[in-house]
Amino acid sequence: MKKKVGFKTLGCRLNQFETDALASKFVGLGYEVAEDSRNADVFVVNTCTVTNQSDQKSRSVVNKAINQGHTGMMIITGCMANHHKEQLEKRYPNAYVVNNEQKSAIPQLVEAHFNKEILPANESKGGVFSYVPAAETFHTRSMIKIQDGCDNYCTFCIIPKVRGRAVSRSVDDILENIRQVVGFGYKEVVITGVNISRYLSDGVGFSGLLKQIVDIDLDFRVRISSIEPDSFDDDFFKLLEHPKITPHLHLCLQSASESVLLQMRRMYTYKLYKRIVEKLRNINPLFNITTDIIVGFPGETESDFAQSLSALEELGFGHVHTFKYSKREDTRAARMTKVIDEREKSKRSELMRQKSLHAKIKYRQQFIGQSLSVLIDTVKDDFSKGYGEYYVPVKINQKLEKNHLHTLTITGIETGGDDPCLIAERIAL
Amino acid sequence: MGKEVPVANKIKTDLHEILDIRHLTDSTFVLRIEKKDLDFEAGQHVCVGPPNGIHTREYSIYSAEQDDCLEILVKEVENGLVSPSLKKVQKGGYVVVEEPVGYFTINKDLPADQKYVFIASGTGISPFHSFVKSKSNLNYTLLHGVKKADEAYDSDVYEKGKYVLCTSQDTKGDYNGRVTSYLKDNKFGTDVHYYLCGNCNMIHDVYDILEEQGVSTDNIHAEVYF
Ligand SMILES: Cc1cc2nc3c(=O)[nH]c(=O)nc-3n(C[C@H](O)[C@H](O)[C@H](O)COP(=O)(O)OP(=O)(O)OC[C@H]3O[C@@H](n4cnc5c(N)ncnc54)[C@H](O)[C@@H]3O)c2cc1C
Numbered sequence: 001m002k003k004k005v006g007f008k009t010l011g012c013r014l015n016q017f018e019t020d021a022l023a024s025k026f027v028g029l030g031y032e033v034a035e036d037s038r039n040a041d042v043f044v045v046n047t048c049t050v051t052n053q054s055d056q057k058s059r060s061v062v063n064k065a066i067n068q069g070h071t072g073m074m075i076i077t078g079c080m081a082n083h084h085k086e087q088l089e090k091r092y093p094n095a096y097v098v099n100n101e102q103k104s105a106i107p108q109l110v111e112a113h114f115n116k117e118i119l120p121a122n123e124s125k126g127g128v129f130s131y132v133p134a135a136e137t138f139h140t141r142s143m144i145k146i147q148d149g150c151d152n153y154c155t156f157c158i159i160p161k162v163r164g165r166a167v168s169r170s171v172d173d174i175l176e177n178i179r180q181v182v183g184f185g186y187k188e189v190v191i192t193g194v195n196i197s198r199y200l201s202d203g204v205g206f207s208g209l210l211k212q213i214v215d216i217d218l219d220f221r222v223r224i225s226s227i228e229p230d231s232f233d234d235d236f237f238k239l240l241e242h243p244k245i246t247p248h249l250h251l252c253l254q255s256a257s258e259s260v261l262l263q264m265r266r267m268y269t270y271k272l273y274k275r276i277v278e279k280l281r282n283i284n285p286l287f288n289i290t291t292d293i294i295v296g297f298p299g300e301t302e303s304d305f306a307q308s309l310s311a312l313e314e315l316g317f318g319h320v321h322t323f324k325y326s327k328r329e330d331t332r333a334a335r336m337t338k339v340i341d342e343r344e345k346s347k348r349s350e351l352m353r354q355k356s357l358h359a360k361i362k363y364r365q366q367f368i369g370q371s372l373s374v375l376i377d378t379v380k381d382d383f384s385k386g387y388g389e390y391y392v393p394v395k396i397n398q399k400l401e402k403n404h405l406h407t408l409t410i411t412g413i414e415t416g417g418d419d420p421c422l423i424a425e426r427i428a429l
Numbered sequence: 430m431g432k433e434v435p436v437a438n439k440i441k442t443d444l445h446e447i448l449d450i451r452h453l454t455d456s457t458f459v460l461r462i463e464k465k466d467l468d469f470e471a472g473q474h475v476c477v478g479p480p481n482g483i484h485t486r487e488y489s490i491y492s493a494e495q496d497d498c499l500e501i502l503v504k505e506v507e508n509g510l511v512s513p514s515l516k517k518v519q520k521g522g523y524v525v526v527e528e529p530v531g532y533f534t535i536n537k538d539l540p541a542d543q544k545y546v547f548i549a550s551g552t553g554i555s556p557f558h559s560f561v562k563s564k565s566n567l568n569y570t571l572l573h574g575v576k577k578a579d580e581a582y583d584s585d586v587y588e589k590g591k592y593v594l595c596t597s598q599d600t601k602g603d604y605n606g607r608v609t610s611y612l613k614d615n616k617f618g619t620d621v622h623y624y625l626c627g628n629c630n631m632i633h634d635v636y637d638i639l640e641e642q643g644v645s646t647d648n649i650h651a652e653v654y655f
Contacts (some may be wrong), residue, residue, distance in 0.1 A: 021483060101442045104483040151530045153487070164440050165530065258636065262629045265653050267532065269636065272646045330484075332655075 002032045005110070006040035008061045011048025015078055018103055019046045025107045025329065037065035042073040042110050046103075047080035055080055062092060073113055077103050108158040108328055117159075140188065140377040140386075140403050141223065142181040146174055146209065147193035152228065154254075155265045155332035156297065156325065159194060166194070168201040171209055178213060182220045187375055187405060188246075189213075192225045197232065207235035214244045221375075221405075223391065226250040226292075229276050230267035240283050248288040248318075248391040249280065256311035257304035260297055263336070270311070277315050286366060288390040290319040295352050296345030297325045298336035305348050312355050318363045318392065320356035324349045361420055364392055367410045374408050374424070376400050385421070396424040444480055444523040448498055453582050456505045457552065458516060459491060462524060464499045469529035471563040472556045472624075472652075476527040477501060479514045485525060486511040489533075489555040489626070489652070493562035499526070502555040502582060533626070533652040535560060544621045545569040548608055548635055553627025553654060554582055560624075561587060570617065574608035574631060577601070609634045619643050626652040 005026045009019040022044065023033045037043040043065050047058035058080045065074070074095040076088055082099045089097050096113070098106060112118045149166040150159050178189055191213070193199065199206040213222060223246045239245060255261055256270045280287040293308055312320060324345045327334045340348075372388030374396075379385075384400040387393055388408075395414065400406055408424035449461035460477075467475070471494050478485030492500035505516045518524060533556055535545075547557040547569055554573050561567060571592045573581065578601035581594045595611050596602030604611050612635060617623075623639055625632045632651050639649055 101440055151532070153530070161440075165528070259629070259633050262633055262651070262653050269646050271640070275646075 002030060003041040003114075004032045004034055004039060005042040005044065006034045006037045007044050007046065008036065008065075009046040010058050010061065011046075011054060011078065015046050015048060019044070022046075022103070022106055026110075029107055029111070029329070037068060037070040040070065040072055042075065043070055044075045044077065044106060047076060047078035049078070049080040049083045055084070059091075062095070066092075073110065075106060075109070077106065102161070102164070105158070105161040105330065108161060108330060111328065112158060140186070140375060141190050142184075142186040142188070143190050143192050143225075144174060144177055144181070145169065145192050146196055147199050150195040151198070152195060152230075152267060153265060153332075155263065155336075156294065156328065158328040158331055161330060166198055168199050170201050171204050171212060174209065175212060175216060178216060178220070179218065182216075182218045185403060186220065187403060188221050188223055190223045190225050195228055196225070197227050197230065205233075206231075207233055207239060210239050210245070211235070214239065214242045220244070221246055221389065224249055226252060228252055228267070229273050232276060237279050237283065240280070246389040246391065247280075247284045247286065248290070248389070250290045250292075251276065253291045253308075253311065254294050255297065255300070255304065256293075256307040257300070260300055260304045263299055263333075264294075264297065265332070270307070274315065286370075286390060288318040288363070288392065289315065290321070290391070291317055292321045292323060293352060293356075294323045294325050295348040296340040298333055298340065299338040300325075300340060300348075309352065309355055312352075312359045316363055317356065317359050318390070319360055320352065322349055322352045322356060357418060361413065361415060364413055364420055364422060367392065367422055368412060369410065371407050371409050372422070372424075373405050375405050376402050378402075388422070392422055393419060394422045394424050396426065398426050398429075400427075400429075441528045442525055445499070445526045447518055447520055447522050447524060449520055450518070453502075454579055456516075457580070457582065458503055458505075459583075460501050460503060460515060460518070460524070461492075462499045462501070462526060464497055467499060467526070467529055469494065470534045471559040472534035473529040473531040474533075474556075475499065475501070475529050477515065478511055478525045479518065480523040480525055482511075482514070484511055485527060487654075489531075489552075489559070490529060491555045491558050493559060495563065502552050502558070504552045531652075533624070533650060535564070536622075539622065541566070542568055544617070545624060546617045546621050547571045547624045548574070548612070548626070548631075550574045550608065550627030550631040551580065552582070553631075553652070556626055556652060557624070558583065558586065572608045572611055574627070575602070607631075609638060612638050616642055619645070619648070621648065623649045624652075625649065627654055629653050629655065 007019050007023060009016050026033055034040060045061050048054040062076060075098055076095050077098040081097045085097050147166060147168040149164045151166045153160055197206050199209055222244050227249055229251050253273055254264055254266060258270055277289055372394060374386045374388045374394045376384045376386035379399055379402045383395055383397050385395045394408060396408060410422045411425045412423040414421045414423055445465060446463040448463060451459040469490055474487045474489045476485035477488050488501040488503060490499060491502040503512055503515050506512045549557055557571055569591060571587055572595060574595045576598040578596050578599055584592055593604055594602040595604045595606060595608045597607050625635050632653055
């Protein structure tokens with residue numbers, strides 16, 4: 001069924017013009033368009049702020065939609081969004097408040113929302129990592145947001161348009177946040193942001209920040225989440241040897257073909273990526289490197305794709321998140337011409353998925369016979385589950401204390417699903 | 430909880446007056462725009478578009494950091510959306526400009542006498558023009574690959590001997606052939622920092638040649654236009 005987007009426009013003709021332009025963009029994307037919020041999946045209020053009265057009118061449109069039971073996505077844009085952004089975000093915590101400069105990117109924002117790539121700005125505040133449900137993280141691992149936005153402008157990515165320019169949180173704030181959550185009982189902090197390797201605050205870069213984090217005199221471990229392989233220095237590799245830092249990186253590759261990487265405007269080559277992997281495996285031969293790969297990017301030839309496939313074996317990934325390329329309006333890639341047929345994309349995606357599952361099992365099997373320090377996050381009647389320092393799931397047929405690190409010996413691997421769990425030996429309690 | 434975590438800076442956009450349009454060839458022109466308070470680092474780009482539309486495109490900044498206006502060098506792309514409309518704008522009119530961004534800049538930690546080789550195709554010369562005009566005493570060689578010699582945009586700006594015009598479709602350049610052939614015939618060494626800017630195919634081929642010559646990827650920096 002078609003998704004429905006409703007609009008209400010207040011104020012000047014420019015606003016009306018912009019609403020019309022937006023509406024036609026949505027129609028182009030396959031949405032049904034309506035002039036109110038009823039049964040709408042998305043409701044866009046294009047506000048005006050020229051007088052107090054227009055502020056009031058704008059607010060009453062939003063309130064009315066909510067009172068009439070609108071539970072879908074709410075977007076408040078227009079001049080009032082520019083002038084009273086914070087106030088609106090406070091008052092309507094579930095709404096996206098989009099200023100005029102970003103109004104044209106609303107269709108992309110909506111798609112990103114439905115793809116679960118983003119949340120309203122307010123929900124991403126306070127160190128909550130946007131893609132992990134809070135309940136799951138509660139008292140196990142805490143997401144520490146260190147920056148937002150990205151200035152890389154990869155040709156397939158809409159994030160700079162919907163998220164905005166890179167901005168970093170101050171070192172003191174981050175350290176204070178970590179002390180606080182460790183005080184609450186968290187045993188693991190996950191460093192997160194849109195492009196964390198470009199962290200820069202008052203002259204302190206990512207490695208400098210990481211050094212100060214591991215120097216905090218408290219008992220916790222640090223996981224670095226998704227990171228771009230484009231600006232590592234020697235200090236970073238040295239820090240990875242620190243006992244507080246877990247041996248796992250989600251290092252986004254996207255493609256192993258040099259020409260596709262250039263078309264994507266990625267800031268590294270496959271050769272550089274390989275060198276990084278070698279360095280990581282020199283630090284620890286079991287270092288878990290997980291990644292994202294896009295298949296079917298415009299112009300990706302059979303041979304480009306084959307290079308990405310062989311990278312799975314060459315680099316021994318612990319997990320690969322495969323994305324079938326999908327066109328995002330207003331990105332440079334959307335204007336590329338050598339589009340890959342949908343069926344071919346599906347075929348490549350399935351091949352990649354099968355091969356990456358194979359690689360994952362092969363990687364995980366190496367842990368049989370080894371001891372892992374497992375942070376238990378799920379306890380059921382007859383088993384407990386958690387993640388070891390390498391971020392590989394471990395299961396044990398025994399009730400263990402939640403949110404504690406347990407040293408467990410791995411005896412086997414449960415195969416069958418997409419996420420084969422390691423099995424641990426029972427321990428004396 | 431501590432203080433609020435910053436949410437990404439919304440991209441700042443503003444209307445800037447067009448101060449001048451200088452046509453270099455039938456299709457390529459320099460747009461001089463009011464700078465307002467936009468500071469930038471040579472090598473960065475801005476997104477620019479016509480004032481009445483919602484589309485913008487990236488353009489490397491052509492002018493120097495210290496200039497009191499902004500310049501971009503634009504080639505009109507046939508059947509393109511934004512570049513043909515930028516060609517039509519008039520002095521005294523306006524364009525939409527987003528704040529400068531990008532990492533294709535000179536690493537400040539490198540020694541002052543560092544040797545650079547800049548390799549451009551077509552309008553890919555733009556950031557190098559900005560490097561050279563912004564930084565005095567830059568130790569560089571600029572290889573400019575074009576089809577015909579009339580595309581040697583503002584070549585008189587560069588010191589004699591530092592600019593090599595490589596023309597692939599006429600013999601009026603300093604070198605008759607592509608920049609890739611020039612590089613194969615003329616090695617610059619492994620201590621040099623190479624900056625590559627322009628179309629993807631040129632950048633791809635130059636990477637291969639440099640790596641074959643033993644240049645580390647740490648010394649190669651690329652800005653892909655299309
Ligand atoms: C970081 C960055 C900096 C850039 N700097 C400059 C610059 O300084 N000067 C400049 O002229 N352009 C520059 N570009 C290219 C520019 O952003 C636009 O792509 C170009 O002006 C075409 O836009 P358009 O809307 O007219 O065409 P579109 O409608 O976007 O595209 C039409 C087609 O033309 C192709 N194309 C894009 N650029 C060119 C080109 N130069 N020659 C031939 N084909 C092309 C595209 O791949 C596309 O298939 C830069 C691009 C990037 C990513």
